[in-house]
Amino acid sequence: MRFEPLLEVKDLTVHFRSEEGLVEAVRGVSFNVGRNEILGLVGESGSGKSQTLLAIMGLIDSPNAVLSGSIRFEGQELMGLPRRALDRIRGKKIGMIFQDPMTSLTPVHTIGAQIVETLRAHEQIGRKAAKDRAVELIDAVGIPAPRSVADRYPHQLSGGMRQRAVIAMAMSCNPALLLADEPTTALDVTVQAQILDLIGKLREDFGSSVILVTHDLGVVAETADKVNVMYAGRIVEEGPKEAVFLQPRHPYSWGLFGSIPPFDGPRPARLSAIPGAPPKLSALPKGCSFRPRCPHAHDACLQEPPLAGPVGHRSACVLPDAAIEELAPRQEGAA
């Protein structure tokens, strides 16, 4: 067997036909996820993070969606896979958690029944045994009194507990890859930390890889191994977490990281924000899509810049290395 990453996404594009023209939500995204690795996917809201995950799961069902590219999981091409074959992978080998635990559980079935349903869809397992497994899983994600919680309905649990239940469901078949789409955004700050701890722990307990989508850089700093920064449907910077945090190479990343307060030291009175707004995805500017907001934009930016740079840490910017060295703000003590 040839060495290959667990997940290999190549040139993924997701377009939507709409009243206002073609919405280019994801534009030629490529990245890999290795075994037992946590990849952070960051970017402003609307930058195409969720659509990327949904494309991997085969969950984009809009009749107006146009997908292309390649998604290889354990060497198998997922793009265009028929529903039956897809259903043997999702839920079993790839689990997914969504942003809002309040709406991601079916209100009319108990927590236990919903976990049992997943187990029985993928494993030859009796009703009773599945129920016991469900209780174990509920216990494993740190929910107290798991046996009674299994018989509860979603509305009877708090947001944090529901998200744990969703995680238990996603992890029920011991998937090799977990896709987490902003799993903490809808939760209280204290609960957020607990859920992140839990996701970090999953890697140790289950040996799973994780793609963690977030617009919260603190979350990435704490958990991820690698970071991909997305802007207007493209990856503009990718690399190991330390490199991206300490030596960001793309002007968008500079603005992005400039808006996090330093981990230690006094909090600045006001966070520096990136001026302007992301472009409309149905009317993207020519060349680099960050150009209209970039303080360093020049004529060369009218060409779409390729993702390039030192091995393992690349960015999509035409600025020469020397200029990047000179202009980049230093981020002390991050990570």
Add this chain to the structure above:
Amino acid sequence: MSSVEETDAPAASRQGQAKATESPWATAFRKLRRDRAAIVALAVLVAIVVVCLMAPLYARHVAMTDPFVTNLNGTVMIAGEERPVLEPSTTGLGLGLTPIGPTWEFGPFMLGADNQGRDVAARMLYGGRNSLFIAFASTLLCLVLATLVGTTAGFFGGISDTILSRILDVLWAFPIFLLAISLSIVLLNQTLTIGPWRITSGSLALPIFIIGIVYVPYVARPIRGHVQTLMGAEFVTAAVGLGASPWRILIKDILPNVVPRIVVFVPLILALSMIIESALSFLSIGVQPPGASWGTIIQDGQGLLYSRPAVALVPGIAIAVTVLALNILGDGVRDALDPKSAMRIG
């Protein structure tokens, strides 16, 4: 910890702003114009109304008859042959009279005669005028009453809300149709006097009044709920905070937001009124003779069902087509104005 979200407005809301300059009504009209089914339905309705309005022209110049007087001994020239309008029955025991059947030609007795020798086509047009008029007038009455009741209950709350809501509850639990029948029967047997108006049993005002009342709870309840929601909305609390008078708030802030809801009800209540009017008239407690409506013509045709089915079939088709067009239009208006609200038809 901080998030990117705070530094920039989310993309979604910005995309929404492009259209924010267009007024909600303009948006609705634009959507409705693109709804082909709704446009066809509207055209059909307009055609039906126009054709029915031409009833006197048709009766005088084509059918050459008065559709309200009986014509038991008349004759008519058809294909150069003089035939009695009411012929002795040729089927069964040969007892009774069978009215002349449809000629299917543009002329007298195009759709045949009823058992009193009257021209069915002419009665269809006059009856259509009554059916449509009753539907429009009772819908207007229903919506005005429902808006008054719903807004009063929702806006003023307190004791007026309690009383009005209880009354609506009782009416709601009352099978609509039984209520309409009960009212019709009682009121048909006397002259109803409301203030300066005297409504006699032959008057169309009676069915209008009855049909206008029975659907009030269906409309008033959602309006009340909507007004209550609006009362909690920020712009209203803000207006209250700024010391605006209740009437000003009612007229400036509440009503403009309630009106689209009411408009959504118009085609649906029209459709319901058509149906219930036809049912009352069918049971002889709607439009009274010699007046006609599509429902009374079906009733006339019931006795002739097996010999001259056209008398009962044609008005039924007219009702079904009109109501279907209203329902399609109703779907279109709802989708255009208020995609979320769903009201049941029927």
Add this chain to the structure above:
Amino acid sequence: MIYALAARLGQMALVMFGISVVVFLIFFATPGSDPSARIAGRNASQETLQQVRHDFGLDRPLPVQYALMMKKLFVTRDLTSFVNRGQKVIPTVTRAIPITLSLVIGAALLWLIGGLIVGLIAGATKGSWLDRTLMMISLAGVSMPVFWLGEVANLITQSRFHDSWAFSWVPALGYVPFGRDPLGWFQALVIPWIVLATLYVGLYGRVLRASLIETMQEDFIRMARAKGIGERQVLLRHGLRTSLVAFVTMFGLDFGALVGGGALLTEVVFGLQGVGKLTYDALQTLDLPMIMATVIYASFFVVMANFVVDVVHMFLDPRVRDAF
């Protein structure tokens, strides 16, 4: 829980009381209406009118009349007809009930199954030609007056095509008791069932479709698909199961209204002597005790249906269960 149940029962009693008062007022206190004139006939003399008034207790104050009528209806249960003197009202209504129940239950089964199928197919194939066709047919079904459809059915099955193989089995109009001849009962009711159900199939199909489409856009449906369960299971176990609440609510109310006399037009057209027909005949002759009895019976069914709907709601939706 006990308190909520008691409050609920109290509320039901209140609504029924309200309905009985409304009916009473409509018939006894509408300005200008005089039941005695109706009973005595059009050209009755003043003395006869007085006599009738006294005989029927119509000269007493309204509240007393109301109380007397309620007492005869519920306590002594010996209310008699104004028109057919000596005819006991309650047994007459009791005799009509099986006919109405036969009609409504059969139609209800048909429209539940039909509505479920139409709504499910249309909702699952939203936007397709199949969906559009089904919705157009449903809308047409909703738009036809039921009595007219009944006449069309009669025309076809009783007259025009009665001699063809397709409809030669259809018996003459009327009701056949189930106990006497189950097959005859079935044959006599099939056509009325279909006619009555047509309207409701359209109605329920449309409502279920709308509710299903809304549900299928929820996050939990996406979650269910992410679990790798088949689309049929997603549709039925998660989509349909959650959409069923609106469906059941509607069903309870419609069933109650129909059993309570709403099937009147169907009964008239098909010559079935059910409660609706009884009500209609009583209304024609202004037989007040009979009207009071049937309408209160009707409101009882409607109110009961409301209650049953709430209970079923509790079973279907755990959120409602906890709120109770």
